[in-house]
Amino acid sequence: MKKLGIYVQVPFCQTKCTYCNFHTGVVASSRFAPYVEAVCREIREHQESLRAAGVNCGSEIDEKAHSQDSSRQNRAMGQRWLCHEAVVDTVYIGGGTPSLLDPAHLRDILEAIRSTFVTELVEVTLEADPETIEAEKAVAWVAAGINRVSFGLQSFVDKELIAAGRMHRRADIYRAVPILRAAGIRNINFDLIAGLPHQTKESWRRSLDELAWLAPEHVSVYLLEIDEGSRLGKELLLGGGKYSAGAVPSEDEMADYYEMAQEALGAAGYHHYEISNWAKPGYESKHNLKYWQREPYLGFGAGAHSFSGTERWANAHDAGEYVTAVQGGRLPVEQYERLTTESALEEELFLGLRQLDGIDLDRIEQEYGVTLAGKLDPLALAGLVKREGSLVRLAPERLSVSNEVFVELMR
């Protein structure tokens, strides 16, 4: 049976980090319960509401329509699938800070998934901030079926955490990890950000060393993205100094930090499998691999995205609007796109090349009826990609400038 991933968005945080422009809000905890009720209802009623809105998931009629498509288009646009015939094997509860929710809320969400879908859950991830971890909560998470915790820890240096507006401090990380281990969590991810205000080579090295010492099974390293809509981004545009805007490392420094991470994590036994992701052998994120490999997933909650293999759609970002729509029996979807062959090809290249194993050029050229040598050969000549037969991948030593490759390919 086709495997299916489920993403659940919890758009609530304790404070707004200075660099963040996600659709997340700091709201009274009294809003959590109605939101969770809406998510559970959306999960239970998803087939009827999607079908009523003409979205392909779960429709036998669409299955027949697809089988009449041209065979190339059909192959290129992804596999047909019916979500009631798929087995849910991964769940990712992200945010926001979903660890703020009462454990009973998380249990309710997972119960709604189990009672609606055929499930064989092998990876159930909860995003958490270190300061929200308590022993009792961690035990309840494990009892609910959560077996992976992804920490937004970003740095081990308090000065950087304070400047970024994060709530936790280094000591919280050292307090939280043993609590999770004692509760039975055997799969922990640490997120780090390269390029936080006040970060230096020395402080970044310290974060990498402390991470290696705590030995999480999985690590994500992101370069700080300056979003113009964030408080930090606005301050930078104004040329001001609030939020330590004057202490943001340069792009070259960030690229150096990324390369330091590549070296340090490799030396610590992590396998680099996606531009921003490293794992101990066997701990690659099964859920996130679905995004890069264009496998289907359904998203529930405000702003959550879904992908059927041929269509993408997204829910209303505003949590209040989302809850009102679900409570009123309306589909909370605000964006819908049926992929063209061209956009599916772009996704194949963009998402495929993010994985360090690369892409199978022969397969892609055959399925999409295109020749890509004209685009790839100059990149190979410039040393940005490597070609071995039909396999094309980003040059590992040039990953810090991978954006150049994507810009060229999307031209």
Ligand code: SF4
């Ligand atoms: S915790 Fe994450 S989602 Fe929430 S404000 Fe900070 S960066 Fe944004």
